[in-house]
Amino acid sequence: MPRSPDTASSKAGPVTLAMVARRAGVSPQTVSNALNSPGLLRPETLERVRRTIDEMGYRPHRAAQTLRTRSSKLIGYGIRPTPPGTLAPVMDRFLHALSQTADEAGYRILLFASPPGTTGLEGYEELIDLHSVDGFVLSGTDRGDQRQAWLAKRGVPFVGFGRMWSSRQIGDWADVDGASGTDAAVEHLVGLGHRKIAFLGWPRGSGVGDDRAEGWQRAMRRHGLPVRGRHARSVDDIEAARAAVEPLLDAGATAVVAASDTLALGCYRALRERQAVPGRDVAVVGFDDSPTAALLSPGLSTVAQPLEAVGRECVRLLLARMAAPDAPPERVLLEPSLVVRDSTPALAG
Amino acid sequence: MPRSPDTASSKAGPVTLAMVARRAGVSPQTVSNALNSPGLLRPETLERVRRTIDEMGYRPHRAAQTLRTRSSKLIGYGIRPTPPGTLAPVMDRFLHALSQTADEAGYRILLFASPPGTTGLEGYEELIDLHSVDGFVLSGTDRGDQRQAWLAKRGVPFVGFGRMWSSRQIGDWADVDGASGTDAAVEHLVGLGHRKIAFLGWPRGSGVGDDRAEGWQRAMRRHGLPVRGRHARSVDDIEAARAAVEPLLDAGATAVVAASDTLALGCYRALRERQAVPGRDVAVVGFDDSPTAALLSPGLSTVAQPLEAVGRECVRLLLARMAAPDAPPERVLLEPSLVVRDSTPALAG
DNA sequence: TAGGGTTCTTGGAACGCTCCAATGCCTGAG
DNA sequence: CTCAGGCATTGGAGCGTTCCAAGAACCCTA
DSSP states (O other), X not given: OOOOTTSTXXXXXXXXXXXXXXXXXXXXXXXXXXXXXXXXXXXXXXXXXXXXXXXXXXXXXXXXXXXXXXXXXXXXXXXXXXXXXXXXXXXXXXXXXXXXXXHXXXXXXXXXXXXXXXXXXXHHHHXXXXXXXXXXXXXXXXXXXXXXXXXXXXXXXXXXXXXXXXXXXXXXXXXXXXXXHHHHHHHHHHHTTOOOEEEEEOOTTOHHHHHHHHHHHHHHHHTTOOOTTXXXXXXXXXXXXXXXXXXXXXXXXXXXXXXXXXHHHHHHHHHHHTTXXXXXXXXXXXXXXXXXXXXXXXXXXXXXXXXXXXXXXXXXXXXXXXXXXXXXXXXEEEOOEEEOOTTSOOOOO | OOOOTTSTTSSSSOOOHHHHHHHHTSOHHHHHHHHHOGGGSOXXXXXXXXXXXXXXXXXXXXXXXXXXXXXXXXXXXXXXXXXXXXXXXXXXXXXXXXXXXXXXXXXXXXXXXXXXXXXXXXXXXXXXXXXXXXXXXXXXXXXXXXXXXXXXXXXXXXXXXXXXXXXSOOSEEEEEOHHHHHHHHHHHXXXXXXXXXXXEEOXXXXXXXXXXXXXXXXXXXXXXXXXXXXXXXXXXXXXXXXXXXXXXXXXXXXXXXXXXXXXXXXXXXXXXXXXXXXXXXXXXXXXXOOHHHHHSSSOXXXXXXXXXXXXXXXXXXXXXXHHOTTSOOXXXXXXXXXXXXXXXXXXXX
16 A cells, blocks of 8 residues: 555654544544544544554644643743752652653653742743743742742642641642651660660751651650750751760760751761760661662661652642642642661660 | 733733734734844834833743744753662752753753653653654763664754763763863872872773773873772672772772762771771772762762753753754863862871 | 434634735935 | 835734534434
């Protein structure tokens, strides 16, 4: 069977829906239906059109679909510069999960960077004005984050990775239950025989940090263990952490739960300086399971966030929101998991 | 002055070019020209149209532009899953730079994930067929990478982060001069008084690894220092590296240049096991400046890749290629920089 | 055989923009 | 005063798709 000139292999530009229609002997609309509402076609017509589509290698042009349907099938994600000094935020794992789940649902992730020296809202506004995206995934949400309220006001679908810490809750989010993570860390340590379990956290006021502190506290209380004098705070810097943890060690803590791997590293350093060995003399648990944790000696036990699951949930929540703009907000709290390494061995004796 | 009903603040849908034209008393084409070829307009007309555009808050609809101009102003970037165990590839820094530079040029980054269990070409093919992107940035290029040839065959613009290691060079790329980095490491160590400088590299055959080994070798030769018996190889795993470095230490090396921070960490571990102190007893230099490097004790001297610059170059090269598809290929080799920390102090005595 | 309800298919318009070719206007030379 | 020639502006069409409403074909019943 000789191929007509408008076959895929022909060099004449891309195959359009109209070309397929002509070749299959149906109207353009029918080809469109074959793709979008196959149920409308008689089985034999559907079969014929589908075969023609395959033969010609037809793929619909996204821009034309976007223009007509007013939906770009794109999800915006604003990446922020990684603050130097911070331990790898491991955001690439999250991004990968996000991208993959979105792909499976026929969506893609559109990356944009907030230009330096801006409030950060401009990037979002631009993409909305240009009709470039259908919605947003926010990350790095924190107290006083204006984005949620701003997006909600404009009726733009969004989902946050990270809950809202203010009392006013806006929109959907997925987050990791930090309290549950530190709680599990305490459970683990108690199981090993520890009683003097200290907490090294961030300065008061950060939602994430307070949450992690709270989990430690409630687990301690549950076991009837004192928390007074066992709680220190430091910014997320290794040297600051080293200094901050000293009083806890002086007070005889046999284990330290830290709000981050960086803080845990501060503990390592403090212990080494007093000729003590992390893990052997004092147990240490970090938070985040950054790549560093596995490489340390001793390997750092740490609470791992289920970033892949968070990514999947974000996409799911966002799609649900786009499908039903007025549905009640949905919030998902995911369980982190404790990764046990050598920094938390059983107590000798 | 009362605002006409089709003002930005009016609730009636988005502002279109036609609405602006009507209000400004010009043809749609003139509004388009005001935006795209302002030189064509008489200054006073331009001024009037621009004012109207601002008043109405008009922004062109990307999909319509894309459809008409056949250019999506989108750059595809396929993210690969971070191989577990590997030290943070620090790809987020690169991605951020990429995104930011692209933004400044009116482009955006479209993320896509290769579905698991595929050769990796499918994602690219799909985006091309859908006319979703104007070009690609490739990363993680390696020997036997099919992507360049495949994309070149279809005439799709692309740029690689990472040169092609095979003899057949295809397309543009930007890369970091690894040899120059290890060369600089040797220079630094020689300057500190070291003579017995060993190299801990990856197994032969990886372009990147061989390149880094070569820099060490040439610097050693330049200084008349022997390289025989001073070169060991290991896969990029901390425990494998620890084992591999033993012979080098046994041979009396006073300094080790490693092809990665992970390998350098293997050195740390080997030294600690023989009761030696990294930095004090044997100097160690890593490669990549992963976040971990700064957090170790002693802080790891390491070769830092200029990821931001690479990101910028990638965008620049890609845009140039899109502007001139038949121009001769351009290749950019960027200089890494040595970050000196405590693992390379001056030799005592 | 005609009527009424499905089921399947179609034509035309529209989405919002930019391309192309053509128009009108103005200036200055013949 | 006319006409070439440059400049500023316009009209119409088209990019490739999907929406809408209407048309054709079909089947069953009266």
